[in-house]
Amino acid sequence: MDLNDWILALHLLSAFALVGALTLFSILIVALWRADEPAKIDAFMRMGRIGNVLVIAGVLGTVLFGVWLAISVDGYAVWDGWVIAAIALWAVGSELGRRAGVAYGAAGARAHEAIAAGANEPSPELAATFGPSPALRFHIGSSIAVLLVLIDMIWKPGA
Amino acid sequence: MSALASIRPDSWNFPLLVHVLGAMILVGTTITFVVAELAAAGTPQPERMRRFAFRTLLFVGLPALIIMRVGAQWLYSKEFDGASGDDPSWIGVGYGVSDLGGLLFLISLVLAGFASRKARSGLGRAAGVTAAICLVGWVVAVWAMGAKPS
Numbered sequence: 275m276d277l278n279d280w281i282l283a284l285h286l287l288s289a290f291a292l293v294g295a296l297t298l299f300s301i302l303i304v305a306l307w308r309a310d311e312p313a314k315i316d317a318f319m320r321m322g323r324i325g326n327v328l329v330i331a332g333v334l335g336t337v338l339f340g341v342w343l344a345i346s347v348d349g350y351a352v353w354d355g356w357v358i359a360a361i362a363l364w365a366v367g368s369e370l371g372r373r374a375g376v377a378y379g380a381a382g383a384r385a386h387e388a389i390a391a392g393a394n395e396p397s398p399e400l401a402a403t404f405g406p407s408p409a410l411r412f413h414i415g416s417s418i419a420v421l422l423v424l425i426d427m428i429w430k431p432g433a
Numbered sequence: 434m435s436a437l438a439s440i441r442p443d444s445w446n447f448p449l450l451v452h453v454l455g456a457m458i459l460v461g462t463t464i465t466f467v468v469a470e471l472a473a474a475g476t477p478q479p480e481r482m483r484r485f486a487f488r489t490l491l492f493v494g495l496p497a498l499i500i501m502r503v504g505a506q507w508l509y510s511k512e513f514d515g516a517s518g519d520d521p522s523w524i525g526v527g528y529g530v531s532d533l534g535g536l537l538f539l540i541s542l543v544l545a546g547f548a549s550r551k552a553r554s555g556l557g558r559a560a561g562v563t564a565a566i567c568l569v570g571w572v573v574a575v576w577a578m579g580a581k582p583s
Contacts, residue, residue: 275582283579290460290575297461298468301489317476318485321468328464424454428446 278346281339288335289424295328296417299374303404303413310401312385313394319382326375333368336423337361355432360423367419370412377409445511452504459497460571463538463564466490470545470561474554483557487549490542490564498538502531523577530574534567541567 302318302325309315340360344352351357381403388394403409441449469486473479505527513520541563548557 275580279580279582283576286579287572287575290457290572293454293457294461294464297458297493298465301462301465301493305485305489313477314481317478317482321465321472324464324468421454425450428450428453429443 278343281342281346285336285339285343288332288339289427290332291328292332292336293420293424295325295332296371296413296420298322298325298328299378299413300417303378303410306404308401308405310396310398310404311394312388312397312400315382315385315400315404316389319378319385322378322382329371329375333364333371337364350433356426356430359431360426363419363423363426367416367423370419371416374409374412374416377403377407377412381409442511445508448504448507448511450504452501452508455497455499455501455504456571456575459494459501460568460575462489462494462497463568463571466494466541466545467561467565467568470548470557470564473557479554479557480549480552483545483552483554484549486557486560487542487545490538490545494538495542498535502535505531521581523581526577526582527574530570530577534570534574537563537567537570 299322302322306315306318309318340357341352344350344354344357381400384397385400388397466486466489469482469489473482473486476482509524513524541560544556544560544563547553548555548560
């Protein structure tokens with residue numbers, strides 16, 4: 275095994291962390307679908323912290339080790355079309371994921387504040403966020419972008 | 434570098450996508466399950482969290498495990514015809530971890546099912562720890578699939 279084999283393994287582990295985090299977030303979104311009870315939202319959103327750690331490791335690791343491989347491996351270059359497409363999709367997916375995280379995180383914080391204040395009344399505002407909201411569209415867009423990156427990585431069109 | 438330099442026939446790509454995507458969703462689902470089971474006791478309604486954990490593993494994790502395993506077998510049938518009998522060691526690591534991990538996964542699923550039905554926190558924790566052991570094995574398998582040690 276040489277250095278590039280290790281970098282490839284770390285690139286792959288980063289991709290698993292990223293898709294693993296997206297899977298975790300997707301499961302939480304389904305579990306909290308139209309949820310309006312702050313206690314339930316607060317309990318489930320705490321699990322999202324693990325997802326946040328994974329998504330940061332995945333987003334940074336995939337691009338760092340991916341670009342390193344594109345520079346280091348003979349036959350590949352950063353300016354190859356499929357590499358540029360992957361980086362562009364990675365950027366789009368990261369930004370959409372960040373926006374989803376901000377929206378869901380704000381709702382989670384509101385639920386936490388309500389619980390801390392001793393209130394657990396149903397909140398239509400929370401139910402709207404955890405339904406078909408812009409946050410959901412951002413999450414779906416981010417997931418599609420990451421899926422396209424995976425397809426691009428496997429097929430490597432033009433390589 | 435042999436793994437990176439090798440050219441993969443196009444016919445392997447779709448089975449590889451099935452295998453990798455199934456494995457990624459399996460890992461994400463198992464992480465969700467482990468966190469939910471181990472954190473359940475600290476939540477206001479632990480039974481709800483254990484029920485969520487069990488359903489996650491049953492309805493998302495189990496299909497992902499099957500998809501990952503079917504993808505692996507499909508890819509293996511294309512990449513190795515099995516006639517030579519001298520598969521590289523990373524294949525052995527992959528199959529070993531996959532089979533043992535699959536067994537531990539099923540044990541974890543059964544434990545989680547009982548924990549959910551009987552409201553037993555000890556069983557829930559045992560299910561979470563068993564699945565966490567699976568996760569460690571799968572991380573090693575992912576490393577082996579990527580680095581492909583000879």
